Amino acid sequence: MWMWVVHRVTGVAIFFFLLVHVLDTSLVRVSPEAYNEVIGSYKTPLYGLVEAGLVAAILLHGFNGLRIIAVDRSTWALRHQRQLVWAVWIAFAVLMVPFLWRHLGHVFGGA
Amino acid sequence: MMTAQPSVRPPRTPSGRTRRNAEKWSWVFMRITGPVLLILIVTHLFINLMTGDGISQIDFAFVAGKWASPLWQVWDLLMLVLALLHGGNGMRLLINDYAHHPWLRKVLHSALGIAVIGIIVLGALVIFSFDPCPVDADPSLLPSFCEDVR
Numbered sequence: 001m002w003m004w005v006v007h008r009v010t011g012v013a014i015f016f017f018l019l020v021h022v023l024d025t026s027l028v029r030v031s032p033e034a035y036n037e038v039i040g041s042y043k044t045p046l047y048g049l050v051e052a053g054l055v056a057a058i059l060l061h062g063f064n065g066l067r068i069i070a071v072d073r074s075t076w077a078l079r080h081q082r083q084l085v086w087a088v089w090i091a092f093a094v095l096m097v098p099f100l101w102r103h104l105g106h107v108f109g110g111a
Numbered sequence: 112m113m114t115a116q117p118s119v120r121p122p123r124t125p126s127g128r129t130r131r132n133a134e135k136w137s138w139v140f141m142r143i144t145g146p147v148l149l150i151l152i153v154t155h156l157f158i159n160l161m162t163g164d165g166i167s168q169i170d171f172a173f174v175a176g177k178w179a180s181p182l183w184q185v186w187d188l189l190m191l192v193l194a195l196l197h198g199g200n201g202m203r204l205l206i207n208d209y210a211h212h213p214w215l216r217k218v219l220h221s222a223l224g225i226a227v228i229g230i231i232v233l234g235a236l237v238i239f240s241f242d243p244c245p246v247d248a249d250p251s252l253l254p255s256f257c258e259d260v261r
Contacts, residue, residue, distance in 0.1 A: 008205065015198035019226060022191065022234045025174070029237050031245070032171035032252035043166055051166065055156060062149035069142060099161065106165035 003085055007064050010057035017054055048107030052100060059095055063088040137200055144197045151190045175243035175254040184238050191234040199227035 024042075027035040041047055067084045070077035077084060160166055177183040202223050210216045244257035 011198065011201045012205065015202055018194055018198055019230055022230045022237075026233055026237045028171060028174050028241060032248050035171045035174070036252060039169055042169070048166065051160075055160070058152055058156070062145070062153070065145045065149070069145070099156075103160055103165055106160075106167050 003064050003067070003088070006060055007068075010061040013054070013057050014061060043107065045107055048104065051107075052103060055099060055103070056092070056096060059092050060088070063091050137204075141197060141200060144193045148190070148193050148197055151186065151193070155186070155190060171252050172254040175241075176256075178238065178241055179243060179254070179256065188235060188238055191238070192231055195227050195231050195234075199223060 024038050025035075027038055042051065067077075067081070067088050070084065071081045159169060178187075203220065206216060206219045206223065210219050244253055250257065
């Protein structure tokens with residue numbers, strides 16, 4: 001039930017970011033200055049945290065999607081679907097920790 | 112594909128589609144594009160945010176450097192099309208679930224369709240009409256290979 005909510009909420013968040021992300025990237029057709037100015041705002045601490053949330057949403061949605069496929073396709077996965085929820089969160093954490101380490105270093109460390 | 116036909120209890124909302132199997136194909140589409148998108152997007156995030164200086168390296172020259180390679184042009188086009196169709200189809204299902212008035216459903220479906228098609232067309236045009244070395248631009252903002260082009 002909760003993973004169903006997580007899947008919907010992360011899906012909607014990713015969709016709206018995707019619309020904005022194509023629009024901001026389209027500024028490369030306007031001028032290098034216009035693109036660099038807008039993408040510069042993505043490097044501020046606030047946006048840095050929003051990006052971290054976005055990467056989290058993508059990883060959760062993706063891994064939970066794989067769990068849904070597995071549960072539909074195999075009776076083993078269906079019987080172990082609760083453990084697979086744990087597997088989703090563990091895989092999520094395993095990728096998020098090094099990502100946050102590096103990304104927040106870039107955002108806050110000025111590296 | 113599947114032999115048993117499971118009956119799905121409410122609150123699953125009937126889509127109102129009249130074309131047979133339309134919703135089955137929507138389901139198959141999500142199942143196929145989901146794992147493909149996971150690979151495309153995780154790679155995209157890894158290259159752009161984990162390698163080099165991460166988010167700090169992203170500017171016009173970085174994008175120009177990537178799109179100089181047909182691999183990344185095709186990669187980004189695939190991501191654009193699949194992600195918008197996958198996300199758009201997901202949003203369509205949410206509209207079916209939560210928008211109960213027929214007129215509201217129609218308005219939201221139309222807005223969604225326009226947004227999805229508009230963004231796909233815009234993104235594809237940007238990828239393939241992109242000029243990495245615009246003549247009137249400040250040379251310091253351009254990728255280094257532009258010096259050889261002039």
